[in-house]
Amino acid sequence: MTVSSHITYAVPMGRWEPNARERLVRAALDLFTEQGYDITTVNGIAERAGLTKTTFFRHFPDKREVFFGGQETHNRLMAEAIAASPGSATPLQAVAAALDALTATFTDDRREFAARLLTVIADNSELQERAAFKRTCLAGAMTDALRKRGVPDPTASLAAELGIRAFDDAFAHWADPTNQQTLTDLARHALHELRAATITLG
């Protein structure tokens, strides 16, 4: 293990560790499911993935971050899609474009993973908290991108919030193994439903 750790530290990332990040994420999900989040250690995750602790820490600061490594990428994807929307797009159309960009990265082979991930998160307040923070950050990134298009507040933050909520709803449905729709279609549908719900608020 020590030798391997030394080697992986000295060579370019990825050369000796194909899919290291993905392997760590899957190992963490396995262990959190099998034995619970609290007693699972970084050492245990690395070992299950056939990697070293050093490799783990090259990818994640701690075990809680394992499922949230994509946050910056997701923020960027959504913000860029909003910026790239035609000038004529309404706030919600720009948000729909952001959802399209984000959901396109969730290929159908990750559906089973999604279901297990939701179960693990629902069981642990630390992970729920982290997930809530990720939502806040994603909403913030979209709000900023909408403001840059000249969308005033509170319309900007409201449109962003609807986008995040649509994603969450869609993700929960997507994780259901009986569901056959793509995450993109589910998110579009959820955003449409939320838009419709705004006229029932009273």
Next chain:
Amino acid sequence: MTVSSHITYAVPMGRWEPNARERLVRAALDLFTEQGYDITTVNGIAERAGLTKTTFFRHFPDKREVFFGGQETHNRLMAEAIAASPGSATPLQAVAAALDALTATFTDDRREFAARLLTVIADNSELQERAAFKRTCLAGAMTDALRKRGVPDPTASLAAELGIRAFDDAFAHWADPTNQQTLTDLARHALHELRAATITLG
């Protein structure tokens, strides 16, 4: 300190520690402001408040929780106000009643405290994360209360989200020392603005 700790443990809470909770909160805010969140310890907070570490842990599990001790009370206040709204109230009218109930607990003598609290939270990602989680829990409590009134999803969760957002907007304005309005009036106004913004989503 040991003797005092022993005494406070043996006698009914409050007898020897008038306003212990409030003193701990204020001491924490002072220390977080003066020296930063990261290096402030539970010991330091207790000492500044003239109390013991044992007393601290009777009120809060750790330093991060000091500003979020009211969460359960806030959840309950909002849920009860929604449940108590007349049957004819729209989802947003029920949420407005929840905001009235919550904001009534924020008396004007806490305004200066609010401003400093927002500054400390804005400076620290751990506290931002905790605040995001509190928002999620408050929104969840309101959503559940609305569902019990027969409000369907996603209207229930959308109305709850508007309520939380209105509170946040109002709180930020309230913390501004140049503002003279009550938190209740600010929250009502913010909710009204958010409702109006729903027709500008496109």
